[in-house]
Amino acid sequence: MSETGNLLENEEVKRSLNFIEQFVKEDLAAGKNNQRIHTRFPPEPNGYLHIGHAKAICLDFGIAENHNGKCNLRFDDTNPTKEDVEYVDSIKDDIKWLGFDWEDREFYTSDYFGKLYEFATELIKRELAYVEEQSSEEIAKQKGTPTEPGVNSPFRDRPVEESLDLFKRMNEGEFEEGSLILRAKIDMKSSNMHMRDPIIYRIIKTPHHRTGDTWKVYPMYDFAHGQSDYFEGITHSLCTLEFEVHRPLYDWFADKLKDSDYAPRQIEFNRLNLTYTVMSKRKLLQLVQENLVTGWDDPRMPTLSGLRRRGYTPESIRNFVDTIGYTKYNALNDIGLLENAIREDLNKKATRVMAVLDPLKITLTNYPEDQSEELETVNNPEDPEAGTRMLPFSREIYIERGDFMEDPPKKFFRLGPGREVRLKSAYIIQCNDFVKDPETGEITELLCTYDPETKSGSGVTRKVKGTLHWVSAAHAVDTEVRLYDRLFSDEAPDGHKDKDFKEFLNPDSFTTITNCKAEPVLANAEPESRYQFTRLGYFVADRHDSKPGKPVFNRTVSLKDSWSKKHKK
RNA sequence: UGUCCGAUGGUGUAAUGGUAGCACUUAUGGUUUUGGUCCAUACAGUCAAGGUUCGAGUCCUUGUCGGACAACCA
Numbered sequence: 001m002s003e004t005g006n007l008l009e010n011e012e013v014k015r016s017l018n019f020i021e022q023f024v025k026e027d028l029a030a031g032k033n034n035q036r037i038h039t040r041f042p043p044e045p046n047g048y049l050h051i052g053h054a055k056a057i058c059l060d061f062g063i064a065e066n067h068n069g070k071c072n073l074r075f076d077d078t079n080p081t082k083e084d085v086e087y088v089d090s091i092k093d094d095i096k097w098l099g100f101d102w103e104d105r106e107f108y109t110s111d112y113f114g115k116l117y118e119f120a121t122e123l124i125k126r127e128l129a130y131v132e133e134q135s136s137e138e139i140a141k142q143k144g145t146p147t148e149p150g151v152n153s154p155f156r157d158r159p160v161e162e163s164l165d166l167f168k169r170m171n172e173g174e175f176e177e178g179s180l181i182l183r184a185k186i187d188m189k190s191s192n193m194h195m196r197d198p199i200i201y202r203i204i205k206t207p208h209h210r211t212g213d214t215w216k217v218y219p220m221y222d223f224a225h226g227q228s229d230y231f232e233g234i235t236h237s238l239c240t241l242e243f244e245v246h247r248p249l250y251d252w253f254a255d256k257l258k259d260s261d262y263a264p265r266q267i268e269f270n271r272l273n274l275t276y277t278v279m280s281k282r283k284l285l286q287l288v289q290e291n292l293v294t295g296w297d298d299p300r301m302p303t304l305s306g307l308r309r310r311g312y313t314p315e316s317i318r319n320f321v322d323t324i325g326y327t328k329y330n331a332l333n334d335i336g337l338l339e340n341a342i343r344e345d346l347n348k349k350a351t352r353v354m355a356v357l358d359p360l361k362i363t364l365t366n367y368p369e370d371q372s373e374e375l376e377t378v379n380n381p382e383d384p385e386a387g388t389r390m391l392p393f394s395r396e397i398y399i400e401r402g403d404f405m406e407d408p409p410k411k412f413f414r415l416g417p418g419r420e421v422r423l424k425s426a427y428i429i430q431c432n433d434f435v436k437d438p439e440t441g442e443i444t445e446l447l448c449t450y451d452p453e454t455k456s457g458s459g460v461t462r463k464v465k466g467t468l469h470w471v472s473a474a475h476a477v478d479t480e481v482r483l484y485d486r487l488f489s490d491e492a493p494d495g496h497k498d499k500d501f502k503e504f505l506n507p508d509s510f511t512t513i514t515n516c517k518a519e520p521v522l523a524n525a526e527p528e529s530r531y532q533f534t535r536l537g538y539f540v541a542d543r544h545d546s547k548p549g550k551p552v553f554n555r556t557v558s559l560k561d562s563w564s565k566k567h568k569k
Numbered sequence: 570u571g572u573c574c575g576a577u578g579g580u581g582u583a584a585u586g587g588u589a590g591c592a593c594u595u596a597u598g599g600u601u602u603u604g605g606u607c608c609a610u611a612c613a614g615u616c617a618a619g620g621u622u623c624g625a626g627u628c629c630u631u632g633u634c635g636g637a638c639a640a641c642c643a
């Protein structure tokens with residue numbers, strides 16, 4: 001009895017807290033923010049979400065869930081030249097698909113443009129901001145370098161009234177883009193480049209996808225993000241490691257803004273890097289624009305819509321994110337971990353079906369020509385509840401071309417002249433002869449006999465080395481199958497400083513096969529329904545192209561294959 | 570020749586001054602009507618040198634290596 005108790009207890013403490021959860025726990029224990037936990041997920045609507053965002057989403061929403069808190073969705077839309085509503089919609093779809101809910105808290109940084117403008121005006125009045133009119137080149141020159149301090153701008157001590165007037169007129173559209181900016185007055189000699197009088201407002205005349213042409217000045221990220229967190233009452237603002245050096249600035253603004261003990265706390269964690277793919281939005285956009293993939297949701301893309309189309313389940317992605325964890329170490333995660341996560345999930349869930357990708361005809365010479373029968377087969381050996389279904393069997397069947405060898409080596413457990421194998425859920429057959437095209441040398445047909453005694457479930461069997469998947473030729477459904485592989489052939493396509501990442505594209509990342517033969521139940525496979533094709537891998541009916549009677553399947557991931565791994569080459 | 574942040578088996582991640590553990594990978598064996606699954610076993614780690622301590626992966630110092638920072642991007 002006590003054993004059970006301990007076990008449950010152990011189960012409780014089994015999952016250790018990551019460093020962010022520990023911070024949250026400490027803040028809670030210290031009674032900060034009235035023990036309130038409020039996070040936010042803040043994408044910029046300038047591209048599709050990828051699996052790196054999933055890592056952030058799981059953290060932001062997960063922390064809130066685990067602490068009876070809330071998580072806002074906030075579109076960080078401060079740069080109208082890059083953003084679009086198309087992205088807003090896709091981002092919302094992807095978050096929902098992943099299984100998270102922001103309820104009624106859908107916000108936009110642009111909601112705060114008024115407040116932000118007011119705060120900027122306030123900073124000018126407090127002599128903490130000024131209008132700069134030098135060129136960006138001039139400003140860059142004065143900014144110094146990481147190892148040399150900067151020097152003050154000649155406009156740094158411009159009278160308050162003048163800055164106030166100019167800032168107002170900047171927003172009224174009086175000045176050209178690039179002619180004037182607003183800078184915070186902090187410290188040009190700071191060892192932190194971000195504190196050297198950072199630019200906080202710039203003129204942009206491109207209409208904004210939500211606010212139109214209301215505004216002619218737009219806040220920079222550093223001036224918008226922390227303040228938006230503040231306006232929303234965010235307690236923990238979680239972001240990736242590269243924002244670490246922004247934190248002093250984040251805190252500086254919060255300090256000027258706050259009128260109580262409350263201030264949001266920024267905590268940084270490591271961004272996701274995966275082997276054999278790229279994760280930067282810029283590169284993903286480039287792949288799309290240069291038609292190196294078919295779109296943002298190309299099944300080879302690390303985008304959530306791509307993974308979804310590939311056949312990944314939301315659960316598998318969440319489990320993956322859970323296993324890689326959150327640290328401050330700049331890690332490179334093996335994509336094998338992701339593949340493992342989807343195999344693990346689908347092994348439990350996916351119905352086993354039979355489909356032959358590269359068909360080779362077998363005629364069972366002792367099976368009556370006009371006869372056929374239905375054989376029972378198990379839907380999922382991992383899940384008894386999944387039940388059984390019937391499979392048609394007849395004189396002519398297809399097997400995988402690779403499952404026959406004219407002159408097989410000893411360790412080859414499949415079919416060869418004179419050899420016997422089991423047809424999954426059917427009979428043991430023996431190969432007696434084969435037909436070869438005299439011109440091409442290609443084997444076109446196998447002549448076999450079946451042993452009626454050995455029908456599946458009859459209890460009559462004998463040791464055979466292999467079990468093959470097959471489909472009845474007369475009943476088979478023609479299907480198109482799309483095979484996907486890793487997008488890049490190099491482990492770290494990002495890591496080569498002197499080479500273009502596109503040089504490492506895997507030329508075999510996508511193959512279409514159109515003459516596949518599948519068992520009849522697959523004819524009307526629902527889009528996005530997932531299967532294990534016995535002995536081949538996990539496949540999903542394409543959510544866009546698969547139609548009743550004309551199914552199209554994407555290979556999500558192959559099964560682990562210790563045979564070909566050992567015997568390749 | 571700056572500031573900040575890191576470093577635990579091949580990879581990722583725990584251990585919060587007290588037995589270096591887990592997952593993946595790899596290898597071997599068992600089970601199997603999927604060369605899948607499942608089960609078992611094995612391989613393998615605290616960046617280095619000092620210091621504090623009864624005791625250091627953990628704290629301190631120095632070094633080495635890696636990352637971030639000089640966009641009117643986020």
